[in-house]
Structure formats: structure tokens, C-alpha cells
Amino acid sequence: MTTIPQTAPTAPGYIPLLGHALRLAHPKRLGYVQALRAHGPVVKILIGPREVYVLNSPAALQQMLLAPSGTFTKGMLFDRTRPFFGNGILSSNGPFHRRQRRMIQPAFHKQRITEYFDRMSALAAKHIGAWAPDTPFTADHRMRETATQLISHTLFTSQAATRMAAVVARALPVITTGVAWRTLAPADFLYRIPLPANRRFDTLCAELRETTQELIRSHQAEGTDQADLVSLLLSARDTDGLPMSEEELRDEIITIFTAGVETAATTLAWACHILTTRPELTNQLRAEADDVLGDRPIAYSDLERLRLTGAFINEILRAFHPTWLLMRRTTGPVVLDGVAIPAQAEILYSPTTLHRDPLLYPDPDRFDPDRWLDGRTDTLPRCAYIPFSAGNRQCIGDSFAIAELHIVLTTLLRRWLIEPVPGRRARETAHAVLYPRNLAVTVIAPPPR
Numbered sequence: 001m002t003t004i005p006q007t008a009p010t011a012p013g014y015i016p017l018l019g020h021a022l023r024l025a026h027p028k029r030l031g032y033v034q035a036l037r038a039h040g041p042v043v044k045i046l047i048g049p050r051e052v053y054v055l056n057s058p059a060a061l062q063q064m065l066l067a068p069s070g071t072f073t074k075g076m077l078f079d080r081t082r083p084f085f086g087n088g089i090l091s092s093n094g095p096f097h098r099r100q101r102r103m104i105q106p107a108f109h110k111q112r113i114t115e116y117f118d119r120m121s122a123l124a125a126k127h128i129g130a131w132a133p134d135t136p137f138t139a140d141h142r143m144r145e146t147a148t149q150l151i152s153h154t155l156f157t158s159q160a161a162t163r164m165a166a167v168v169a170r171a172l173p174v175i176t177t178g179v180a181w182r183t184l185a186p187a188d189f190l191y192r193i194p195l196p197a198n199r200r201f202d203t204l205c206a207e208l209r210e211t212t213q214e215l216i217r218s219h220q221a222e223g224t225d226q227a228d229l230v231s232l233l234l235s236a237r238d239t240d241g242l243p244m245s246e247e248e249l250r251d252e253i254i255t256i257f258t259a260g261v262e263t264a265a266t267t268l269a270w271a272c273h274i275l276t277t278r279p280e281l282t283n284q285l286r287a288e289a290d291d292v293l294g295d296r297p298i299a300y301s302d303l304e305r306l307r308l309t310g311a312f313i314n315e316i317l318r319a320f321h322p323t324w325l326l327m328r329r330t331t332g333p334v335v336l337d338g339v340a341i342p343a344q345a346e347i348l349y350s351p352t353t354l355h356r357d358p359l360l361y362p363d364p365d366r367f368d369p370d371r372w373l374d375g376r377t378d379t380l381p382r383c384a385y386i387p388f389s390a391g392n393r394q395c396i397g398d399s400f401a402i403a404e405l406h407i408v409l410t411t412l413l414r415r416w417l418i419e420p421v422p423g424r425r426a427r428e429t430a431h432a433v434l435y436p437r438n439l440a441v442t443v444i445a446p447p448p449r
């Protein structure tokens with residue numbers, strides 16, 4: 001017996017012409033997307049005239065993420081990033097995406113991560129060791145700086161990378177906020193008005209492109225293999241034996257840099273929030289780092305023995321997942337978790353709201369790393385936990401990110417005591433990513449052991 005697919009219900013709160021766009025433009029947009037779960041596994045909203053299907057169930061997500069390639073493209077969100085980030089692998093589609101991914105993938109193989117690991121650990125020790133004690137800082141800013149340093153000097157070793165890191169640190173907050181607005185409030189004419197904010201956005205995008213081109217040219221001029229991502233991408237060949245063009249290379253470098261910095265930085269900023277609010281857990285994490293590492297630097301082989309740290313990272317990526325809004329577009333009609341979706345429809349999925357579903361994670365607002373250690377999460381359905389998404393668009397930097405998070409956390413815990421600044425609490429803010437706005441903390445030297 002074949003079951004007839006259902007029609008997706010339309011979410012309440014529809015306003016003629018605008019649809020549900022005001023809900024997404026509102027500061028409480030994450031709460032709104034989260035509340036859509038009550039309407040079933042797939043629910044329809046409208047952004048202006050455009051229908052967007054929101055996926056709420058692991059089954060619907062599994063069917064979408066693991067579908068044969070070509071069933072979905074990346075959709076509206078990524079179309080809007082293309083003018084700024086070009087056609088890098090985060091936004092490209094089809095055979096071009098497959099070609100680029102095959103050429104980039106070797107840079108992120110496990111063997112490569114083990115090679116980057118010691119370089120990244122030494123950099124983290126130097127960078128975090130140089131923080132000024134007793135001087136308040138904003139967690140997301142400081143962590144963006146840290147992630148930028150780690151990526152730029154691990155994946156890009158040339159002198160030109162230092163300039164690129166400086167431009168990225170300056171440009172990224174402006175660019176990601178600008179792209180978020182252009183997606184959530186897609187009224188293009190607004191962004192063509194020569195307002196200072198629009199001019200700054202355009203200038204920084206141009207500067208980022210120019211600096212990246214400089215980085216590539218300086219590599220080409222030196223002509224030697226510098227054992228880094230740029231050298232690897234310069235020497236990569238597709239199945240026809242062809243290299244990437246300079247423009248393709250530029251787009252991929254900007255994409256990898258931006259995709260890697262913002263996500264890791266906000267994850268680490270949320271970690272600061274927990275470390276300053278849960279002193280007992282913080283002591284347990286510090287004790288584990290001391291037990292496993294003693295006085296030596298962290299090595300790749302330590303990761304599996306840092307069990308509480310691993311569970312802590314899993315729980316941060318559950319409770320505060322940075323990519324709260326991701327999209328796809330159907331290429332033909334599909335049925336997801338029993339609900340029919342037409343061709344060329346936009347799809348929205350949110351790892352953040354999925355990871356807060358009480359049916360999957362009882363007591364979801366409780367930050368509880370033990371749920372990853374005592375078997376409670378062993379029976380989760382497939383695609384119920386997707387910190388790095390899944391399928392052919394899974395995060396290419398997942399192992400790099402896990403290594404980086406372990407390195408920064410253990411380095412921070414062993415070097416400093418981290419304390420909250422009284423009166424400054426984290427404000428959960430869903431912009432391009434979910435981050436703790438205004439979270440001010442300070443570090444002080446720990447008492448001698």
C-alpha cells in the first residue's frame with residue numbers, strides 16, 4: 001500500500017505580501033524557528049512571495065542530506081553569499097562543486113590534520129599565552145582573533161598570510177553581518193543606497209578579494225611548495241588534469257577562511273560562557289587536561305583520552321550550535337518524512353533548533369556533557385546530531401575543527417583561570433551565526449601547582 005504524501009501546513013503569523021519575513025528579521029528569530037517544530041516534521045513559511053519549507057525531524061533531514069547528489073542545490077542563502085564569497089565550495093553546486101571538493105579534500109585528510117596539529121598547538125600556546133591578565137575582553141572578538149591566527153598560520157604559511165589574517169579579522173564581522181541582513185531582509189535596493197554601512201561592506205569585500213589574490217601571487221612568485229593549503233591547491237589537478245583558475249582559487253581560499261573562522265570562533269566563545277558559569281565542570285576539565293597531558297603540549301593522539309573535553313565539545317555544539325540557519329533548494333519534487341515538497345522550493349534547516357528538540361534531548365536547556373558519556377545519546381536516530389551536517393555537503397573542515405577546539409580549550413584551561421566580568425551576561429544572538437553577544441570575561445594567572 002502506498003501512502004499519499006501530506007501537504008506541509010503553513011505556519012501561523014502570515015502577513016500579506018511580507019509572509020513571515022518580519023519574524024525572521026526580528027531579534028527573537030531563533031525562538032520563532034524553534035517554535036515551528038510544534039507544527040510537524042515539515043512546515044511552510046513565506047519570505048515575501050517565496051515558499052520556504054522548514055525541516056524539523058531527523059528523518060526529513062536524513063532524507064535530504066543523504067539524498068543522491070543533484071537532488072538539492074544550496075538555495076537562496078548561498079545565492080546571496082555568491083557576490084561576496086564567489087563560487088567557493090560552500091555555495092557552488094553540481095559537477096563544479098564535486099570537482100572543487102575533490103581537489104580540496106586532500107588538504108583536510110586525517111594525515112594532514114596530524115601534520116597541522118603540532119603547528120596549531122604551538123601557535124595556540126604562543127597566542128593564548130600572550131593574553132593580558134586582569135583585562136576584560138569580549139569573548140567572541142577574542143575567539144575570532146584566535147581562530148583567525150590559527151587558521152591563517154596553519155593552513156597558510158607565507159608572509160602574505162599575516163596581512164590576510166589582519167584583513168579577515170577586520171572584515172569578517174562586517175561581512176557576515178551584512179550577508180545575514182541581505183538574506184533575512186532581501187530588499188536589494190536597500191543595499192544599493194550609498195549609506196556608510198553599505199560602503200564599508202563593499203570596500204571590505206573588495207579588500208578581502210585583493211588580499212587573497214596577493215597571497216596567491218606571492219605563492220606563485222616564490223614557486224616553491226610551502227606545504228600549506230595554497231601550495232596544495234595550486235598543485236591540485238582535476239580529472240582532466242587541469243588546475244583551478246586564479247579566480248576559483250581565490251574563491252576557495254576566501255570560503256575556507258570565512259567558513260572556518262566564524263564557526264570555530266563562536267563555538268569557543270560559547271565555551272567561555274560555560275567555563276565562566278560552571279566552575280565545578282571547569283575544574284574537572286582542567287584536572288583532565290593536567291592528568292592526560294602533564295606539562296607537555298597536547299598531541300593528536302591525546303584526543304581520545306580527553307573524554308570529558310570531547311563530551312564538553314559535543315555538548316557545546318549541541319546546545320549552542322553556531323549555524324542556526326542553513327538552506328537548500330529542490331531540483332525536482334521530493335517527499336521528505338511523508339510531506340510533499342515541489343520543485344525549486346527553498347528548504348530551511350537549523351542544526352541549532354534540532355539539537356534543542358526535547359524529544360531527542362530530554363531537558364535540552366540543561367548543559368550536560370555527561371549525556372555524551374553515559375549512553376543517553378547512543379540511541380539517537382541518524383541525523384539527530386549534525387554539528388557538521390552530513391552527506392556530500394558535510395563540513396570539509398570537521399576534523400580540523402575538532403582538533404582546533406581541543407587545542408584551544410586545553411591551552412586556555414592550563415594557562416589561565418577564566419572569570420566572568422560582573423554584570424555582563426551572554427546575550428544569545430542569532431545573526432549570520434549564533435553567538436554570545438557582549439560576553440565579557442577576563443583571565444587571571446592560576447595559583448602555582
Ligand code: HEM
Pocket residue numbers: 089090091101151255256257259260261263264267322323326327351386387388389392393394395396397398400401
Ligand atoms: C566548530 C566549527 C565548525 C562548524 C560547527 C562547522 C559547521 C559546518 C556545517 C554545518 C556545514 C554544512 C553547511 C550546509 O549544510 O550548508 C559546513 C560546511 C563547510 N565547512 Fe564547516 N564548520 C566548522 C569549522 C570549519 C573549519 C575549521 C573549516 C575550514 C578550515 C570549515 C570549512 C567548511 C567548508 C569549506 C564547508 C562547505 C563544504 C561543502 O559544501 O562541500 N568549517 N561547516
